[in-house]
Amino acid sequence: xxxxxxxxxxxxxxxxxxxxxxxxxxxxxxxxxxxxxxxxxxxxxxxxxxxxxxxxxxxxxxxxxxxxxxxxxxxxxxxxxxxxxxxxxxxxxxxxxxxxxxxxxxxxxxxxxxxxxxxxxxxxxxxxxxxxxxxxxxxxxxxxxxxxxxx
DNA sequence: GCCAACGTTGGC
DNA sequence: GCCAACGTTGGC
Numbered sequence: 351x352x353x354x355x356x357x358x359x360x361x362x363x364x365x366x367x368x369x370x371x372x373x374x375x376x377x378x379x380x381x382x383x384x385x386x387x388x389x390x391x392x393x394x395x396x397x398x399x400x401x402x403x404x405x406x407x408x409x410x411x412x413x414x415x416x417x418x419x420x421x422x423x424x425x426x427x428x429x430x431x432x433x434x435x436x437x438x439x440x441x442x443x444x445x446x447x448x449x450x451x452x453x454x455x456x457x458x459x460x461x462x463x464x465x466x467x468x469x470x471x472x473x474x475x476x477x478x479x480x481x482x483x484x485x486x487x488x489x490x491x492x493x494x495x496x497x498x499x500x501x
Numbered sequence: 502g503c504c505a506a507c508g509t510t511g512g513c
Numbered sequence: 514g515c516c517a518a519c520g521t522t523g524g525c
Contacts, residue, residue: 357510381520402510403510403512407511478518479511479518480511480519506523506524507521508521509518512516513514513515513516
């Protein structure tokens, strides 16, 4: 089983939105590195749900991979903002998994706290200029963040 | 294949 | 709103 982190701006789609919808298509990712990680996700993998941009910035909860990545339908839809004219049904460019709500933390574990925490220094998220919206997370870091959320 | 210009992300 | 750090695009 693998561990991941996905970023979302809460005003677009927050952990509360996911809690309401239960399952969502994680579509609209238009970065090749992020896409490659999406394709590596396996059913049952655990995903940290990160709120970016809006206070409080940090990890807001946990989701699980519910369906492995398939061709992202938004790339074929001319009216969609994520439409990609170079993508075809035969050769899709972009993929999305389905994510299922698992839990929302009582309080967001803030980015500032993550930065202060010993043992998390080498997390991809905390590297300077890391803008990647889908990232792998090692179990050790994942477990640590869960503990922080509970305390 | 190089690289300048431009666009985006995301913390502050 | 600013801006650093990237990623992408397109001319050459």
